[in-house]
Amino acid sequence: MKNLFVFLLFIGLFACQSTPIGEVQTEEVAIISATIDSLLVPSAAMDKTIPASIILPAAYYQDSSRRFPCVYLLHGYSGRHTSWIDQMPKIEKWANLFEVILVLPDGDFNSWYLDSPIKEQRKYATHTGLELPDYIDQNFRTIAQKEGRAITGLSMGGHGAMYLAAQYPDQFGAVGSMSGGLDLRPFPKNWELADILGEASAAAQNWEQYSVISQLDRFKGQNIPIYIDCGKDDFFFETNLQTHERLNQLGIPHEFIVRPGAHTWDYWEKVLPHHLLFFSEFFNPL
Numbered sequence: 452m453k454n455l456f457v458f459l460l461f462i463g464l465f466a467c468q469s470t471p472i473g474e475v476q477t478e479e480v481a482i483i484s485a486t487i488d489s490l491l492v493p494s495a496a497m498d499k500t501i502p503a504s505i506i507l508p509a510a511y512y513q514d515s516s517r518r519f520p521c522v523y524l525l526h527g528y529s530g531r532h533t534s535w536i537d538q539m540p541k542i543e544k545w546a547n548l549f550e551v552i553l554v555l556p557d558g559d560f561n562s563w564y565l566d567s568p569i570k571e572q573r574k575y576a577t578h579t580g581l582e583l584p585d586y587i588d589q590n591f592r593t594i595a596q597k598e599g600r601a602i603t604g605l606s607m608g609g610h611g612a613m614y615l616a617a618q619y620p621d622q623f624g625a626v627g628s629m630s631g632g633l634d635l636r637p638f639p640k641n642w643e644l645a646d647i648l649g650e651a652s653a654a655a656q657n658w659e660q661y662s663v664i665s666q667l668d669r670f671k672g673q674n675i676p677i678y679i680d681c682g683k684d685d686f687f688f689e690t691n692l693q694t695h696e697r698l699n700q701l702g703i704p705h706e707f708i709v710r711p712g713a714h715t716w717d718y719w720e721k722v723l724p725h726h727l728l729f730f731s732e733f734f735n736p737l
Contacts, residue, residue: 485509485543487536492586496566496574503583504532506553508546511592518592518599520734521552522727523623525564525579525604525611528642532557538716539723549727551734552593556583561643563635564604564611568657569649580615580622594734596624601730603627603678605719606687607642610635610663613677617669625733627678627726629719634664634690664694670703677705678729680722682712 486507491500511519526534532555535542546553558564562575588595602623604612609631616626635644636658639651648657659665670677677698681691688709695707706729712718 485546486511487543489532490586492578492583494574494578494582496577496582497572501578501583502532502557504536504555505587505591506536506543506546506555507591508550508552510547510550511552515592518594519550519552520594520599520601520730521554521584521587522730523554523556523579523584523600523602523604523612524723525556525558525602525608527604527606527608529560530558530608531560539720541720542723545724545727549731551727551730552587552591554583554587558608558611561607561647562611563607563632563642563644563647563661564615565647565661567647568661569654570647573647575611576615576618579611580619584622597621598624599734601625601627601733603629603726603730604631605629606632606714609633613663613679614661614666616675616677617663617666620669620673620675623675625676625678625730627680627729628663628691629680629722629726630682630685630687630691630714631663631679632687632690633662633679633694635662637690664690664697667694667697667703668701670698671701676729676733677703678708678726679705680708680710680725682714682718683709684711684713685718686714 488505490503492503494501524535535555556579558575564575564579566576567573600623602612602616609628610633612626613628616623648654648661651658681688698705
């Protein structure tokens with residue numbers, strides 16, 4: 452409750468001040484912005500470089516001895532690593548407020564952050580879950596362990612975040628999903644999923660094995676905080692509800708939040724700070 456009160460207080464303060472988005476005022480009334488950089492990250496698994504974006508909070512430059520936690524934000528279907536920045540102008544402000552490094556991977560337009568079982572050259576789970584965090588830790592002042600990493604995403608990225616946290620529990624200490632497509636099986640004709648998994652009629656095992664809802668038992672005993680968020684009018688609502696029920700059956704603690712809203716950027720803009728608050732409480736327990 453204390454962290455929630457502080458969070459709401461900050462929201463009120465930011466709403467009332469005239470400081471531009473992405474900037475904060477210090478006691479000397481100087482204006483310091485978060486920094487957005489574009490990266491080209493080598494992928495040995497795919498034998499090419501993959502783009503990414505990174506947002507460094509203002510605090511990163513104020514203390515050169517300090518290390519920072521990272522939140523990995525995964526984009527949705529047809530998006531790119533710049534989608535969060537393009538669609539959400541307040542994202543720099545959140546990096547500053549929570550004093551976290553935001554890492555924005557590129558999952559191609561429809562990778563679903565999987566290592567495709569039918570296309571050997573598409574290994575976006577390996578890249579996003581292993582190669583990218585290693586690169587970030589080597590090149591930035593991060594807390595280079597799972598206690599300093601969280602991962603979340605929207606839609607395809609919500610699936611990716613949950614899948615990667617389940618596959619690599621030693622990499623990510625906390626996980627979230629916003630409107631995630633957590634069960635792929637009900638959508639055999641959508642989003643070019645067949646290009647990644649094979650036709651559902653002939654490769655049903657792939658569709659089950661690579662769906663998050665079939666991977667939830669991997670969270671047992673891992674003590675990974677989980678935050679699942681979905682709008683009541685979202686076309687993924689039923690799969691999110693079923694995931695919540697399955698987690699309950701497995702006895703895996705988690706937060707499941709249902710809000711008014713649909714599968715839109717307006718919704719994700721409202722819920723991102725709640726995810727960052729959840730991760731902040733993980734990074735800085737009371």
